[in-house]
Amino acid sequence: MSRLSVRVRATLAATAIVAVALGVAAVVLVGVLKGSLVDSASAEAARRAYGTADMITASPGIIAGRVTDPLDPDVQVIEEADLSEAEWRAALAQPAQAALPITSGPDTPWTGTTRSDTTRSTASRGETTRSDAVRPETTGPAAVHAERWAPAGSFTVATMPVSTVEGVVLVQARASLEPTSAALQTLQGLLIPGIPGLLLLVAALTWLAVGRALAPVSAIRTEMADITASDLHRRVPVPRSRDEIARLAETMNRTLDRLELAVDRHKRFVADAAHELRSPLAILRTRLELAPPGPLAAEALTDVERIQALTSDLLLLARLDAGEPACHGEVDLGQVAAEEATRSRPRPEIRVELEVAADVVVRGSAEELRRLVANLVDNAVRHADSTVTVRLARDGGGAVLDVRDDGPGIPAEHREAVFDRFTRLDEARDRDAGGSGLGLAIARDIAVRHGGGLSVVGEGPGARLRARLPSP
Known part of the structure; x- marks a missing residue:
């Protein structure tokens, strides 16, 4: 009953x-x-x-x-x-x-x-x-x-x-x-x-x-x-009956007001903190690069580079959460994928293979799409044993980007959790080998912002992440 x-x-x-x-x-x-x-x-x-x-x-x-x-x-x-x-x-x-x-x-x-x-x-x-x-x-x-x-x-x-x-x-x-x-x-x-x-x-x-x-x-x-973290400005309709349901709607709207205010304050704090850290970190990195070479200086420089990458990720997330408009245009996704695949990375022994179709063009922000591809390839290189495959093809009315590695893969129960912010499944690994836990979260936000999506597909061995983007 x-x-x-x-x-x-x-x-x-x-x-x-x-x-x-x-x-x-x-x-x-x-x-x-x-x-x-x-x-x-x-x-x-x-x-x-x-x-x-x-x-x-x-x-x-x-x-x-x-x-x-x-x-x-x-x-x-x-x-x-x-x-x-x-x-x-x-x-x-x-x-x-x-x-x-x-x-x-x-x-x-x-x-x-x-x-x-x-x-x-x-x-x-x-x-x-x-x-x-x-x-x-x-x-x-x-x-x-x-x-x-x-x-x-x-x-x-x-x-x-x-x-x-x-x-x-x-x-x-x-x-x-x-x-x-x-x-x-x-x-x-x-x-x-x-x-x-x-x-x-x-x-x-x-x-x-x-x-x-x-x-x-x-x-x-x-x-x-339908209300998500990106559109907390929306409010539920208040009926004109002025009864218990109307009072419930008014209470929910007041709760959304407080939630929107709290989220805005949090976003401003993250953006301000990341912005204020950029200049001191840049100065610190410059001094470390000019310092006499040595093991301690090299280790400190690596830590500064990681902090700078984290600061850059936090600033990007703040812009994505704020919904700031980006410069959109037609982007050759094949060229972006080729450039990011051939970029040098911390693990040069990992081979990156390309299978890119010609003339795969999408509409969006070139900077954000480049960041999407870079985060996917960096994540695959970090967990691969020997090979990473980047495949780009046209599927119907859109583009499909698959990035696959031959590493341990992602358990089925964690296929959604990996897209949460600051999520690192391998807690045992040290900070030098692992990322900050923001790369896949940023990649999904960018895909969704461009009208597409990002998910884990297929079965092992390894992990395969697929991004879908609509054609212009």
């Missing part, structure tokens, strides 16, 4: 929360609606039973056995003779339940009573009274006829004992549950496709909303990824 993007996680979380809420709401809605509809059907059955009971009590001469036409197709009257003596007694002894509120007329409310109030007769007046109406889910022996007349699940039944001059009868009324089932099926037909559709809508809207909210973050990330 942690590998998913914020946008995906937010969409999944929002969709899951809404799905749970909709599921609970759907269950509650179906339950409440079903209960309400069943209660309505039960009330209707009780109303019919009450109406029939009211008719029987209002006409004492009417008994169930003498009714030729049904009073109501959804009402039946059960006499004592329809049940066995035990079933009849059990039915009359059945404990009363809270009766449904029903009315005998539009303005006369009535509710059932407990079994203790049942069958009150006023003999002197010849009147009979009703007993309490039982809740529709009637159980016990009184439900025997109801199960046949009104199957469970299809009807709800209300049973009411009524006292007449000829005895107690049971009035049963039924109400169909088909409208309830139809309403629930209609609701399910809406919920089953509706809930997934609503979840898809919520997911789509959340995806779009989170994507819109995170769009400034993507812009900030893209800009930060």
Whole structure:
């Protein structure tokens, strides 16, 4: 889950929360609606039973056995003779339940009573009274006829004992549950496709909303990824929303301000120090060259030459980092490679072989390109056992310069580290044999400055560095 993007996680979380809420709401809605509809059907059955009971009590001469036409197709009257003596007694002894509120007329409310109030007769007046109406889910022996007349699940039944001059009868009324089932099926037909559709809508809207909210973050990330040490003046875009993302962008820009200031100070310090060292070193070298020859003077002169080379490298790096414009023109890279390959070096026993194609011309600074070739050849001569090969060819729309030696090579895990500044892989060698660690860094900066690149290619033996430069 942690590998998913914020946008995906937010969409999944929002969709899951809404799905749970909709599921609970759907269950509650179906339950409440079903209960309400069943209660309505039960009330209707009780109303019919009450109406029939009211008719029987209002006409004492009417008994169930003498009714030729049904009073109501959804009402039946059960006499004592329809049940066995035990079933009849059990039915009359059945404990009363809270009766449904029903009315005998539009303005006369009535509710059932407990079994203790049942069958009150006023003999002197010849009147009979009703007993309490039982809740529709009637159980016990009184439900025997109801199960046949009104199957469970299809009807709800209300049973009411009524006292007449000829005895107690049971009035049963039924109400169909088909409208309830139809309403629930209609609701399910809406919920089953509706809930997934609503979840898809919520997911789509959340995806779009989170994507819109995170769009400034993507812009900030893209800009930060493109900022390098050579273009610290660039800043990330600040959204106009003035929210947390805007404050984050402002904080990053202030950090870039401080970083740019620190890097500028460092560059100025390096450039100033290297520049200030040039004159004293030149004077010191002159005095050493004029001094009486001797081992100590020769050693001191070698150290001064190394310091002068390091000072020159630091000044060049400072100019490259500052992005100072150089004089660009068409440069015959083959001629530059030939001149640098034949230049004398500290290890004259190393043979330098040339394989230079004719008329390989690139556009750039002749001084910087000469420094690029010189650094590559010097590095190869320093690590070669016997031979260095310099190959220049045209490849498509650019020039390819390969410098290869037959030395120990560069391990695969250090092929990028060798281009870092002040990197020297062979820490065991002494300073006289090794360089300062700036040559390859300068060579790559020059190649990149000219629109190309420098990398270690191929496998051993030896090391092969390849510089690519575009054609003019």
